[in-house]
Amino acid sequence: MKLIIEILLMGVAVAVAAFLLPGVQVNGFLSAIIAGVLIALANATIGTILRLLTFPINILTLGIMSFIITVLMVLLVDSLMDGFNTDGFFSALLFAIVLALIKMVFGMFSRD
Template sequence: MKLIFKILLTAVAVVLLAKLLPGITVEGYTTAILVAIVLGLLNLIVRPIVIFLTLPATIVTLGLFLFVINACMILLADNLINGFEVSSFWTALLFSILLTILQSIFYAILGQDKEQL
């Protein structure tokens, strides 16, 4: 039940950011839910591998390279999902930062800790 709740919160955040950012397009709510599921799977499976492989770059940049990895996960989701469009790398970077902030706000408002979900 908590997983479904987390997916729905992420989908709401995706829809809100698609309406706010000019370079993001989401065709519908079903696509937003699919984006939330795919991003969750990518962050669960692909992201740890990429972080491990790029550990020297992450250390040299004092962790700022993790923003690049997050943007790449957004672009990968863009390539995997029809109906979800990201215009550029910089839009994906801004989208990933704002998505993280918006999810944190949602969890704080609802009184849910991110680790509990």
């Protein structure tokens, strides 16, 4: 049950972030849910491998490299999905920031 709620909240977060940013488009709530799940999966698999490979650079840049990897995962999902589009790196960067802020707000209200 908790997994379903997390997936729905991720879909809401993607939909809200896309609504707030002019450079990001999502074709409906189902596309937002799928995009959210794909972004989470890309971050958990490919993103983790890239973070391990770039660990020294990540330390030197104080974590900025990790954030850039997250933006690259958003761009990867953009290229894989038709219902989720960003207008480029800067739009994906803003989307990742807004998405992280929205998820942080949702995390403040959720209980374990």
